[in-house]
Amino acid sequence: MSQAIKPASGRAPTPLASLMPDAAKIHRLSALLTLLLLIAGFALASQAFFSVNNALTVLLQTSVIGLLGIGMTLVIITGGIDLSVGSVLALSGVGTAMAVKAGVPVGLAMALGVAIGAACGAVNGLVVTRAKIPPFVATLGMMLMARGLALQLTGAAPISQLGEAFGRLGNGALFRMVEMQPNGFPKVIFPGIPYPAILLAVVAVGAAYLLRRRQIGRHIYATGSNEEAARLSGVRVDQTKLYAYVMSGALAGLAGNVLMSRLVTAQPSEGVMYELDAIAAAVIGGASLSGGVGTVSGTMIGAFIIGILRNGLNMAGVSAFIQQIVIGAVVIGAVWIDQMRNRR
Amino acid sequence: MSQTPLVEMIGIEKHFGGVRAVDHVSLDLYPGEVVGVLGHNGAGKSCLMRILAGAMIPNAGEIRVNGKAVAFADPNDARAAGIETIYQTLALADHLDAPSNLFLGRELKTWFGNLDDARMLEESRKVLARLNPNFKNLSDPVSSLSGGQRQVIAIARAIYFDTKVLIMDEPTAALGPSETAMVADLIRQLQAEGIGILLVSHDMHDVFDLCNRVVVMNKGRLVGAHGIEEVSKDDVLSLIVKGELPADWSARNLEAAQ
């Protein structure tokens, strides 16, 4: 059993229905519980994990997965998949950096990076809807092309010395309070809320609004739920899909800016396999790969589960290889739960 | 009748590879008329209906609405011309609830362009009550509803909007007796309002009860179009099965006319 998309609030459902949380809510609740258990477990295992500074690190790391995951969620709800986001992230970051190097102001250059991502998404969407190539193949092709282009443009070398302004988005924070001490060294009173975290929150709220309250959101669900029915009902199915891929590409571009800005270096080889983290975040959060199901809040929980797993395992000194094994198992577990709830 | 027909389909053809699903079919429909469309499975009824609904593009032929030639590129065009369709497949999005399905593609919005779910729920409640006063599961995904409840949603969706022509492709296949009676009442009501109805059905009783005319398809071709008083159930059965009227039909009819 799956969920009705609309929020139950503001309506008068039958009393019984309002008492019984549906399966999708249970899925999200169990994901949230997993997240809390993870935090508690890692906090017990390592003192350093449960600190303000580490929380900020997790926020930063998760913001990239989260941005990619939100775009991925839109695409997955339409019944598609976007394997190109990791490569598009790199291409967009490289594009921004090259523009900065060419003297374009940072803000404009970053907008260009997002536009490059959106353009890649548009190509994905057109290949899927016009050429009728299955999304898996279409975006796999884009994954190779965008990566190849990023490497070709840079000669596979990182672009560095991008200036202080370029690094602000990834390293800056709101409400950061620093006090000059008498000995001349600054003392951080409050580290502030990192810009990437704020960006993620804004994008998440925007995407959730789009999915729940706007017509395009309803059409995204309808398209993934039953494409033919949506078409017969007058939904412009192709435009709806195109919209989702463009959003996914644009958010990959935004994530590219955040990531490269944090490193203050544009790495054409950055973001390899990030698409898998993004898919994992969406699926852990309850999105169904067969379409029609998924929420932004679920994906956010999924992104944080992955972010915290990575971070906590790091802090506990677990090797990167073991981390892969653990995250792989978590993804399979989440999909398995999803299958169980659909099998009724 | 001297009025202009609501719709005319002239020489419609649709092929799938070698299969002639619709083979040079012409059909018209006048205001306040219920035309039964009959034929065995695979005769081409749904294809013909889908073509009029804008869901299928014909290979040849012309469609006129109120005397004017039209070309439907997609179902929106047909809906804009006042042609509403209850598809045989129902065409519902399983994960969405009844109001979302009812208003799919034509969502009600607030001044700000947000979805007006409260109003859509209210309107759905009203129109569904016309067909089934006990319809309660308005916020469940339609996948969890019964076949009959789903069919009621599909019917409600077709009558809610400003309908001039209603295409009903086996609208009562999944309905219980009381709902079927409600649909029959509804058809009479819509007919009285001057709406033209194409009713695809295998139920001879319903057809003879409700229709002014019957047309019969056989292997993609239109093999008969008769006023309901001209033919008996056996005559229609013969058209469906053999593609022709019984040999004694014209003699019988002449007799009756005298």
Ligand SMILES: Nc1ncnc2c1ncn2[C@@H]1O[C@H](COP(=O)(O)OP(=O)(O)OP(=O)(O)O)[C@@H](O)[C@H]1O
């Ligand atoms: N999309 C399609 N592609 C290929 N062939 C099709 C398609 N749609 C219909 N056909 C063929 O066209 C013919 C007519 O089908 P149609 O659905 O119109 O029959 P029908 O009269 O509605 O039958 P039923 O009573 O079973 O609903 C069938 O032979 C069918 O196989």
Ligand SMILES: [Mg+2]
């Ligand atoms: Mg049919």
